[in-house]
Amino acid sequence: MRSVDDLTARARIREAALARFGADGVAGTSVRAVAADAGVSPALVLHHFGSKDGLRQACDEHVLALIRSGGEDAEPSDLGALAEMLDSATPVRRYLGRALLDGSPAAATVFAEIVERTERWLADGQAQGWVRPTEDSRARAVTYVSWLLAPLVLGEQVGRLLGGDVAETATSVRGARAGLEMLTHGLFTDDRWLTAFTSVARTERGR
């Protein structure tokens, strides 16, 4: 693991901004705070990135590159390489969570790309017989990804209720196991909620 002062000042600033933006949000973070964390003057931050928004964009692009590098090779979007990358880098996880909520362009791209990969992955599985068929494969992929990313945004809440620290390995293992259980055996033993919902949706559409 490389230490902090191995980085150039520019990279150190970006790293500090990523952490701050993730923790307090972009609006809740001042250039001064980032500069202090990075051990430089506020002016240097703006010298390198032009403006606060420029700094935000640089963080966006950095995270986007990270996500892309950590998933294109391995099997797409299951709980594999991507989850591992996110699990090892808490600041990135937090930043991405906030970016998804704030709706930055890069976050939208990340989400769309993960959905794309997931949809292909599920289609492969369906062809090979280990994924159940569905009428609306797009909606399934989107919903699956939103479930996959949910702990990323709700991590603090999940962590508190599951005992350990947020994103502590033991904690996330409990959640992931419970999730996989529901995804393989299902949660309900019969169709009652599915049929109930379908009829409600029909009524809704028909009125």
Next chain:
Amino acid sequence: MRSVDDLTARARIREAALARFGADGVAGTSVRAVAADAGVSPALVLHHFGSKDGLRQACDEHVLALIRSGGEDAEPSDLGALAEMLDSATPVRRYLGRALLDGSPAAATVFAEIVERTERWLADGQAQGWVRPTEDSRARAVTYVSWLLAPLVLGEQVGRLLGGDVAETATSVRGARAGLEMLTHGLFTDDRWLTAFTSVARTERGR
């Protein structure tokens, strides 16, 4: 539906703050902006709520009361009364999403209460035979709730990829249906991911 100017100034300010806080975050919202939306002077906002943080607390409590009123009577925490309430009030949804991410006390309470209700609901279902048994009912309830609330936080992303407007009825119906499908029939046809994960988790713990 009651119109905006039926409300007292105090309520109008709170309503405006809820919307702004939800859209731009607390840090990204100025007292002046809230005052402008509510059609009052900035000073009046602080007169009624003491400080910006007081205003935030008032919003928290209001949302907490809303959630409690919209779920205690009906069947707890399935896609029923709660989902309906959230579906009809976009500003509340957005506010709650941000509050969950920011980790306000009220948001933590909301999350914990929903998990509590859900766990009881699932236990009932298990006793009556329409919910599958599990080893870790707590983790399952937490994970289920995080999935239930995922579209709330990732709504913008989900909406964009599913075509329609965010939280448009037709759009959310597609996602909800896909989710229920996975929860009743399961997503995978065999144990491959569950066993793979279990063995990985064992290795992780053993080292």
Next chain:
DNA sequence: GTCTATATAATGATAGAC
């Protein structure tokens, strides 16, 4: 590349009239 010093605008909050 990095700093100090500073301009300029916006922010949360207060005082006091009505």
Next chain:
DNA sequence: GTCTATCATTATATAGAC
């Protein structure tokens, strides 16, 4: 209850020396 006027602080951003 509601306003106008204002203060003190903090914000982003720039200028220019080193």
